[in-house]
Amino acid sequence: MKKQIIIMIIISMLLLSCIATKTITKGSYVNLTSNVINTEVSAEQIGKIRIFYKTDPDFQYTEIGIVEAIARGKEAGLEDLFPELKKQAAIIGSDAVYKIEIQRYNQTGDALHATGIAIKSH
Amino acid sequence: MRSKIFFSVVLFAAILSSMIGCNYVNKNPDILSQYPYNQVQYVAQPKAIDETIDVVQVTTRGLKANILNTIPELYKKVLEKHHVSEQPVRIHNISITSFTQKESFQVPYQHCTSRTSYSSGKPVITQHCTTLYRTEIRNVLYQKATADIIKMREKN
Incomplete structure (x- = not known):
């Protein structure tokens, strides 16, 4: 009986x-x-990615991909989007993201959506 | 024994649903390297002899408004318009913009009424339900992608 209660608590915790x-x-x-493609990226690699939001890169670059982040929830903010954009940029081996576009919408609940162009420095 | 199996199954289902619900890792298929999308060649640095011959644009809406859908759609349109020979179509300057548009949706809901009648002195409740619709305004996401088609300038 005790075992079953513990299992039920674990289940509830997992679902919640x-x-x-x-x-x-x-x-x-x-x-x-x-x-x-880097299937596993470290926090250090992600941290190195630069974000150019409403500014242009200050170095020579080549566009190598497009990245996207979607944050769902009423509390969603840029602090959720930018790390995800950086993570995706790190996966494809870029150095920075620019031309970032952000939209908030409520299609199936509140969401924040961002796209950006991933670039690599020369 | 039976309850043990039941709990094991429930625990497994809970772990599975938890893993699905918390799945932050998006497995991106490298779709552009597959046919027919690989017939489009993205040129990061066009040469001076390249000239833009067309601009292709696609717009996706709602749940389809994401890059994994929009960019392949763009590539498809590029191929439809410009793929005439075995030569890959060269594109440059991809840009992606998003915008929202307010749209009204008809959302169904059940409206039920109950009536109490008496049969042999006992109350009998009958319920009648109909489906009604209410209008909801939502912000729908649109994603627009454009690309320049480039071609080597022909010598005069």
Whole structure:
């Protein structure tokens, strides 16, 4: 009986773990050139990606892909989008993201949507 | 024993649904490297002899408004318009913009009424339900992608 109660608690915790999350973020990329895909990227690699929001890069670059991030939830903000854009950019081996476009909408619940062009420095 | 199996199944289902619900990792198919999309060649640095001969644009809407859908759609349109020989179509300067548009949706809901009648002194409740629709205004996401078609300038 005790065992069953513990199992029930674990089940409840697992099911609630996602509901309790205020914002769910997911991202994707489209590879425009034949870039090597990094299936696993470290926090350090993600941290190195530069974001140029409403500004242009200050170095010579080549466009290598398009990245996208969607954050769902009323509390969703840029702090959810930019890390996801950076993660996707790191996956395709770029150095920065620019031409970032952000839209908030409420199609099937509140969501924040961003796209950007992933670039690599020369 | 039976309850043990039941709990094991429920636990497995819970773990599975939790994994699906929390799935932040998006497996991106490298779709543009597959046929027919690989007949389009993205040129990051066009040469001076390249000239833009056309601009192709696509717009996707709603749940389809995401890059994994929009960019292949753009490539499809590029191929439809310009793929005439075995030569790949060269494109440059892809740009992607998003916008929202307010749209009205008809959302169904059940409207039920109940009536109490008496049969042999006992109350009998009968319920009648009809489906009605209410109008909801939502912001629908649109995604627009454009690309320049480039071709080597022909010598005079």
